[in-house]
Amino acid sequence: MSIELEHYLVLGALLFAIGLYLALAKRNFVGVLMGIELMFNAVNLTFVAFSRFVSADTDVTGHVFVIFVITVAAAEAAVALALAVVVYRNRETIDVDRMDLLKW
Amino acid sequence: MEDTGSIVAFWLLAALTVGSALAVVAVRDLIRAVVLLITSFLGVAGLYITLSADFVAVVQVLIYVGAISVLLLFAIMLTPRASRDNAETFFQIPALLLAGLVAFTISLISLDTDWTVVERGGFEETASAIGEALLDKYVLPFEMAAVLLLVAMLGAILLVSPEDTKEE
Numbered sequence: 412m413s414i415e416l417e418h419y420l421v422l423g424a425l426l427f428a429i430g431l432y433l434a435l436a437k438r439n440f441v442g443v444l445m446g447i448e449l450m451f452n453a454v455n456l457t458f459v460a461f462s463r464f465v466s467a468d469t470d471v472t473g474h475v476f477v478i479f480v481i482t483v484a485a486a487e488a489a490v491a492l493a494l495a496v497v498v499y500r501n502r503e504t505i506d507v508d509r510m511d512l513l514k515w
Numbered sequence: 516m517e518d519t520g521s522i523v524a525f526w527l528l529a530a531l532t533v534g535s536a537l538a539v540v541a542v543r544d545l546i547r548a549v550v551l552l553i554t555s556f557l558g559v560a561g562l563y564i565t566l567s568a569d570f571v572a573v574v575q576v577l578i579y580v581g582a583i584s585v586l587l588l589f590a591i592m593l594t595p596r597a598s599r600d601n602a603e604t605f606f607q608i609p610a611l612l613l614a615g616l617v618a619f620t621i622s623l624i625s626l627d628t629d630w631t632v633v634e635r636g637g638f639e640e641t642a643s644a645i646g647e648a649l650l651d652k653y654v655l656p657f658e659m660a661a662v663l664l665l666v667a668m669l670g671a672i673l674l675v676s677p678e679d680t681k682e683e
Contacts, residue, residue, distance in 0.1 A: 414525045416632055419566070420625035422529050426559075428618035429536045435610035436603045441545060441590050445552050448583060449536055452559045455571075463566040464632050471644045475653055477571050478645065481578050482660045486667035488583050492590040493674035499594040506597070508604045 419460035426453035440495045440505040444488065451484045524565050532558030545591050548601050553584045567635075570642040 426449060433446025455477045462473025495505050502510070535554040542548050556579040563572035591599075603610075649657050 414522055414565075416630050417626055418525065418529075419562070421622045422533070422562075424618045424621035424625065425533055426536060426555075427621070428614040429533070429540060431617055432610050432614035433540060435613065436607045438602050438604045439545060439597070439600070441587055441594075442548065442601055444587065444590075445539060445548065448552070448579070449539070449555065452556065452579070455575075456559055456562060459563055459566050459568045459571055463568070463635065465630065467633065468635055468639075469644065471641055471648050474568055474571050474641055474645050475648050477568075478574060478649070479653075479656060479660060481574055482664065485578055485582060486663050488586050489667050489671045490674070492586050493671040495590050496593050496675050499597055504597050505594050 416460060416464040419464075420457060423453045423457040423460070426450075426456065438506050438508055440498070440507055441492075443507060444491055444495075447491075448484065448488065451480060455480055521565055524561070528558050528561040528565065531555075532562065543601055545599055545601050546588070549584055549587050549591065552587070553580055556580050556584070567638045567641075569638075569640055570645050 430446045430449030430451075430453060433449060434443050435446075437443050437446065458473045458477050458480070462470070466473060498510060499505050504510075532555050535551045535558065538551045539548045539555065542551060556575065560572045560575040560580070563569075563575060
């Protein structure tokens with residue numbers, strides 16, 4: 412039995428689902444961010460798997476795309492964690508179910 | 516990939532990645548969750564190596580294992596009086612259902628589709644090809660990524676700087 416493209420795709424789907432659950436269900440804002448980073452990782456893994464198995468030998472488009480995704484993810488993480496610190500400074504909590512100023 | 520080594524490596528790394536991601540969900544302490552998340556990121560870096568993506572694997576270790584996990588730890592330590600536990604909101608059951616549905620659907624589609632797989636040769640280093648692509652075909656997104664990183668850095672500094680230093 413050898414390792415095929417489908418193995419990586421199913422693994423990516425599992426990781427994405429775990430990240431989605433973390434992002435939707437965790438109460439702490441840092442936990443939500445961990446879920447988002449896990450989803451980024453799952454998508455990047457799928458990109459690299461397609462680049463390895465489907466595209467031509469010299470084509471690195473999938474790898475370049477992953478580099479850009481990692482760049483944007485790093486920028487997003489920096490801004491999101493700064494936002495978490497600001498929210499904590501104002502409200503003494505970063506629980507997402509207690510950030511309800513806009514709730515009617 | 517037929518040889519035994521890469522098959523064993525794939526299954527070990529997949530178990531490490533998914534196992535520590537599940538442990539991030541289950542563990543009660545946030546600091547431990549970040550440490551387990553680092554393990555998961557390292558497993559993904561190993562999976563990149565099994566896919567012959569050497570440069571992406573190194574970038575993964577540098578950015579995710581190095582930078583983003585330290586950012587997460589900083590965020591936990593800068594919010595000392597917020598709750599430390601990793602508990603769920605009332606949204607737990609719908610989120611579980613949705614995540615299961617997403618995993619099931621994507622897995623089913625990817626197993627059902629007849630992918631046209633190209634036979635690849637042995638390992639070739641990708642760093643020089645990525646460098647040429649970044650400065651040739653993708654030079655505009657490359658420059659925009661530089662601007663994006665600058666804006667994100669300025670935004671993060673501006674957001675967390677104390678109120679009285681902003682006017683100067």
